[in-house]
Amino acid sequence: MxxxxxxxxxxxxxxxxxxxxxxxxxxxxxxxxxxxxxxxxxxxxxxxxxxxxxxxxxxxxxxxxxxxxxxxxxxxxxxxxxxxxxxxxxxxxxxxxxxxxxxxxxxxxxxxxxxxxxxxxxxxxxxxxxxxxxxxxxxxxxxxxxxxxxxxxxxxxxxxxxxxxxxxxxxxxxxxxxxxxxxxxxxxxxxxxxxxxxxxxxxxxxxxxxxLRNFQKSRQNLRASQHLVEDYMALVYKLIIAETADGYSINIEKLQELPHPRAILFELLSGFGFTAWEDVYNLLEAQTGKRVFSETHQLLKNRDLLFLSEISSEENFSEFEISKETPEISEPIRLKFETEKYIGETEKNIAHFDFHKLKFPLKLRKWQEGDQFQPFGMKGKKKLSKFFKDEKLSLSQKDKIWLLTSNNQVIWVIGHRMDERFKVTETTSEIFKITYFKEKK
Incomplete structure (x- = not known):
């Protein structure tokens, strides 16, 4: 023809x-x-x-x-x-x-x-x-x-x-x-x-x-098989997948009750750039905290769940300095800085500090093991790892936590709790207000 x-x-x-x-x-x-x-x-x-x-x-x-x-x-x-x-x-x-x-x-x-x-x-x-x-x-x-x-x-x-x-x-x-x-x-x-x-x-x-013609027939057969797999995976998805704030969770127990769990895991994750498949499969039996990375995503084992989340561009940053004159930053997170005479609205995304208790430049960084602070309203110090556990934060949520420090002391676990030692008191003459604009999902 x-x-x-x-x-x-x-x-x-x-x-x-x-x-x-x-x-x-x-x-x-x-x-x-x-x-x-x-x-x-x-x-x-x-x-x-x-x-x-x-x-x-x-x-x-x-x-x-x-x-x-x-x-x-x-x-x-x-x-x-x-x-x-x-x-x-x-x-x-x-x-x-x-x-x-x-x-x-x-x-x-x-x-x-x-x-x-x-x-x-x-x-x-x-x-x-x-x-x-x-x-x-x-x-x-x-x-x-x-x-x-x-x-x-x-x-x-x-x-x-x-x-x-x-x-x-x-x-x-x-x-x-x-x-x-x-x-x-x-x-x-x-x-x-x-x-x-x-x-x-x-x-x-x-x-x-x-x-070429025989390849064409094979391709048609493979596509028909793929359609069957897609229909099956649509049913599996409803059984074992749940959406989270920053990705998806996979229920390991329910996954392992199904036939061919490794094949199912491959189909679920093959579109996210993973190549170390044996490491991925080993997560099913691994201890909590183990993770596998692709170029764009991470897979994290947490008890009886696997958490899939995108690797944020924030993770490419280590530490930022903030001077007295800085009005606002947009990377790695968005923060706005103002000085005020009186405390206005108070929310988790807004913190008020005694300006004269701070030593500039302030530093913005990710939290590390061993970090501690004195949570607002408490008398003693607490390790951040313990604070996160009390707040019932997942491992993937903890990975996204940013700290604001002054002279190497944590003044704010951003979006969660400020430090008692830097709070505004009756003797405060100038208030330093910081607003955190959390990215909308």
Missing amino acids: ELQAILKRNIDENFPFLKEKKLLIACSGGLDSTVLAYLMKSLEFQIALAHCNFSLRGKESDGDEMFTVGLAKKMEIPVFAETFETKKYAAENKVSTQMAARDLRYHWFGEILKNFGYDYVLTAHHLDDDLETFLINLSRGSGLQGLTGIPFQNEKIIRPFLNVSREEIFEYAKENKISWREDSSNAKPDYLRNKLRLDVIPQYKEAANSL
Whole structure:
């Protein structure tokens, strides 16, 4: 069947809602996206091209942009082109160049949809791309979800070529004398995907007849299995998961009553970046206080529960100094500082101190084992660990506690209790008011 007919059937069967919509085609100027643009134009869809210049290949990148702009002019359709400082973004956000390009690309696409009234973005990912992704995820020890391949649709992103091979796209371009730009970086086996594309998959195709079509059938079977797992996990979720103030808790006892608890735990947590799975599984039998981290989340064992919470950016900070002249800070938490003559409203998020009992600069830091203070209204000192226990704070809640200190003495367990020694008395001539603006969940 001709490629145009295949694409039309795919859209009619899977994406009929695209008719009469404004569509943005992600066009690099390469073979796949150029052919997709020609075909969508021939099928009389309302399209525009969007080209990202990632500034990674010098004049070659600029040439790709010029080609795409010229292609749009030739096809008499709108075009959007944007240049990005990809390496700078990658360094600032501590991500790989590929991840930086992906983030920049899809954020920009979203801005175009929002600002110019386009409805969907079409990308030219095809069956060979899907096989490469499958093999990459397989090499990384992915679960079932990672082996189901590239989705046909992700919200506003649609991939109508996923049932089409690279060979079919190439043959169509050759038969219709369509020109395109070659990305020289695709010929370098520097990345795993390129190594698979250039070396592994061609030999795989020679050794296994009908590889792509059989892979397509396997992908369909895997997706059907994934749907079954998702339905089962929806029932499991209700049995063992509870929402907390800063994440979720997993009931270990109920989890272990179910068949295959390790597999369930994997399905529950695989989307949160964990890689040390044996450490995760070992938490089920570990002592209270043990935890496992991913780049974005932590999993904490506390008695018969596992607490999942996001790692706050606050944890990157160690200590802050606050001078007499500081009116307000917004990082790592938001505090406002004022001097007053009289005590006004009193709440847990507001503390009043005798200004002349304080020694500046004040210091803001996280609590540490061994810290102690004299809780407001009490005569003796108390260790913070004991105070937290009395307040019935969980381990994850304690991790978020900030202290304000003066001359290495705790004056306020922020949001909980101030210190008796620094309180306002009848002899106080100037009051130092601090307001804590707790982030709303």
